[in-house]
Amino acid sequence: MSESHAQPIAIPILYRPNVGIILTNERGEIFVAERINIPGAWQFPQGGIDDGEDALTAMYREMAEEIGVTPDKVQLLERRDGYRYAFAKGRLKYGIYGGQDQSYFRCLFLGQDSDVNLAATHQEFSRWRWIRPDEFQMSWVPKFKRAVYRQVFLDFFGLELAPAAG
Numbered sequence: 001m002s003e004s005h006a007q008p009i010a011i012p013i014l015y016r017p018n019v020g021i022i023l024t025n026e027r028g029e030i031f032v033a034e035r036i037n038i039p040g041a042w043q044f045p046q047g048g049i050d051d052g053e054d055a056l057t058a059m060y061r062e063m064a065e066e067i068g069v070t071p072d073k074v075q076l077l078e079r080r081d082g083y084r085y086a087f088a089k090g091r092l093k094y095g096i097y098g099g100q101d102q103s104y105f106r107c108l109f110l111g112q113d114s115d116v117n118l119a120a121t122h123q124e125f126s127r128w129r130w131i132r133p134d135e136f137q138m139s140w141v142p143k144f145k146r147a148v149y150r151q152v153f154l155d156f157f158g159l160e161l162a163p164a165a166g
Contacts, residue, residue: 013098017049019059022106030133033125042140055103066124068117074107088144133157138164
């Protein structure tokens with residue numbers, strides 16, 4: 001009799017629908033915020049798309065929740081889809097999602113800096129600032145997100161960001 005070895009069944013990775021928000025000011029600078037729980041980790045606001053919500057609605061909701069900026073304070077400039085990353089070390093979010101499938105929105109900020117409120121709801125960021133796109137450092141981003149950030153900067157700004165060391 002021959003022995004049968006069953007192959008492990010590959011479980012497909014489910015990607016959570018997500019939006020990323022690139023807020024730019026009239027000087028061409030971009031808004032970045034430092035995660036409250038990870039000092040030195042600067043990023044764009046982002047968040048999941050809820051059931052029954054489209055990406056545009058999610059973008060406006062996440063912007064208001066994370067940084068206190070309401071839809072009347074921005075002008076939508078462009079949207080690009082198809083950015084995807086898997087979480088590090090096989091981590092799952094909500095027990096089922098192994099990564100994020102993102103749509104990125106670039107918006108012009110029409111308000112004043114005083115319109116930004118990081119404590120609008122559940123605070124995710126400790127501080128924020130405006131920087132030129134070429135000042136963004138890949139070392140601020142977790143390794144599993146770096147390919148997406150590099151592609152976003154290339155697509156939206158025509159910039160090839162230098163890879164982070166390590």
